[in-house]
Amino acid sequence: MLSESRVLVINCGSSSLKFSVLPLGEDMPLLSGLAERLGLDNASISFKNESGEKRTAPLDEATHECALETLFSEMSSLCLMDSLCAIGHRVAHGGSEFRHSVLITSEVIGKIRHLSELAPLHNPANLVGIETAMSLLPDLPHIAVFDTAFHQTMPPEAYTYAIPLEYRDDYQIRRYGFHGTSHRYIAMETVKELGLDPDNHGILVAHLGNGSSVCAVKNGKSVDTSMGMTPLEGLVMGTRCGDIDFGAAAYLAKCTNQSIESIYQVMNSQSGLLGLSGISSDCRTLQEARQQGDDRATLAIDVMVHRLARHLGGHLASLTHLDALVFTGGIGENSALIRELVIDNLAVFNLKIDKEKNQSVAGGKRGVISEPDSPVILVLPTNEEKMIAGDAAEIAETVSRLPHSYEHHIIA
Numbered sequence: 470m471l472s473e474s475r476v477l478v479i480n481c482g483s484s485s486l487k488f489s490v491l492p493l494g495e496d497m498p499l500l501s502g503l504a505e506r507l508g509l510d511n512a513s514i515s516f517k518n519e520s521g522e523k524r525t526a527p528l529d530e531a532t533h534e535c536a537l538e539t540l541f542s543e544m545s546s547l548c549l550m551d552s553l554c555a556i557g558h559r560v561a562h563g564g565s566e567f568r569h570s571v572l573i574t575s576e577v578i579g580k581i582r583h584l585s586e587l588a589p590l591h592n593p594a595n596l597v598g599i600e601t602a603m604s605l606l607p608d609l610p611h612i613a614v615f616d617t618a619f620h621q622t623m624p625p626e627a628y629t630y631a632i633p634l635e636y637r638d639d640y641q642i643r644r645y646g647f648h649g650t651s652h653r654y655i656a657m658e659t660v661k662e663l664g665l666d667p668d669n670h671g672i673l674v675a676h677l678g679n680g681s682s683v684c685a686v687k688n689g690k691s692v693d694t695s696m697g698m699t700p701l702e703g704l705v706m707g708t709r710c711g712d713i714d715f716g717a718a719a720y721l722a723k724c725t726n727q728s729i730e731s732i733y734q735v736m737n738s739q740s741g742l743l744g745l746s747g748i749s750s751d752c753r754t755l756q757e758a759r760q761q762g763d764d765r766a767t768l769a770i771d772v773m774v775h776r777l778a779r780h781l782g783g784h785l786a787s788l789t790h791l792d793a794l795v796f797t798g799g800i801g802e803n804s805a806l807i808r809e810l811v812i813d814n815l816a817v818f819n820l821k822i823d824k825e826k827n828q829s830v831a832g833g834k835r836g837v838i839s840e841p842d843s844p845v846i847l848v849l850p851t852n853e854e855k856m857i858a859g860d861a862a863e864i865a866e867t868v869s870r871l872p873h874s875y876e877h878h879i880i881a
């Protein structure tokens with residue numbers, strides 16, 4: 470491994486920039502935080518140190534460049550700059566092009582830009598972070614880690630929509646899946662935690678947060694996932710509807726005289742838990758409302774749980790056997806209620822939850838929550854930053870050993 474041993478992980482949005490500085494192989498960052506309201510009034514940056522102390526400062530300019538310069542100056546004052554071996558950038562959409570994490574070159578930037586057509590909200594914002602960081606720190610290797618890459622092992626029958634095939638070939642309309650970095654991390658951790666055979670295992674991962682997806686992992690590879698060409702397909706999420714009959718969407722557009730773009734907006738940002746409950750997109754808030762007898766909050770949770778159970782059952786069909794069902798993400802890691810309700814819906818697969826153990830696992834804890842005669846049900850906190858840092862360091866090390874400048878270095 471390189472003598473320098475820390476990685477800066479950047480997740481850049483159009484008006485925000487999340488960051489963490491991770492020592493290799495460690496779970497917890499030395500420094501993390503968020504620059505917010507970039508491009509708007511009152512832009513600020515907040516830092517959280519190793520002990521969890523937080524500090525927020527206004528930014529002199531509301532730009533990504535100023536945010537990164539402020540971050541680098543903070544890192545310098547904490548003596549973290551000299552020890553950096555790489556910068557890992559989270560990138561939303563890698564299309565069919567990127568099956569792995571990759572060293573960022575001008576060619577890679579061109580391809581990520583081209584893929585913006587598939588992810589217009591995310592890839593251009595990710596590129597701002599990449600290009601700004603590369604211009605400020607040109608001597609360090611910058612690595613792109615794609616949310617879609619892990620799912621590139623899905624077989625054609627799992628990723629192809631049943632529309633005229635020319636659309637897949639001419640316009641890249643197919644299922645890609647997202648949350649790949651989290652699913653890959655959780656699958657790897659599950660193999661370690663349970664001592665599974667790396668070449669013969671079947672795992673279902675339920676990543677449940679504001680965005681949610683299920684993934685079936687067979688022998689370390691994604692074989693099916695619930696999100697599709699965009700993160701809209703699949704489960705009921707905070708504000709996204711997940712699966713919906715296109716006929717219903719078309720009819721709604723006609724009834725309300727809305728354009729396709731407007732319906733797409735409704736499905737993405739006014740639906741899911743928020744649209745059903747009329748209260749909130751936040752699962753915790755809805756659990757409280759349900760407790761107090763709110764009918765719409767109760768229905769919202771029931772619809773979410775039903776869809777989740779349906780997807781878990783469906784994804785089982787891509788496995789030859791089930792070693793473990795793993796819950797992760799804000800809801801998966803913390804909501805004993807959602808875990809219990811969904812497992813109750815999966816009794817046909819002999820999945821049985823230990824209610825006491827289930828109640829005791831929350832707040833970043835990991836643990837088995839199944840009965841002894843059930844397939845294992847596990848809760849594991851996800852750590853996408855650690856996975857990104859690991860990929861970035863591994864590629865940086867390969868690059869440092871090469872005699873010439875780098876192009877196209879990938880890791881399996």
Ligand code: ADP
Pocket residue numbers: 677678679680707750751752753754756798799800803804805831
């Ligand atoms: P994101 O997808 O934005 O990363 P998170 O993974 O942080 O989101 O998950 C956020 C979701 O987790 C919210 O719906 C929140 O209500 C839910 N959540 C967090 N803690 C709890 C809890 N104790 N009980 C139920 N839901 C929780």
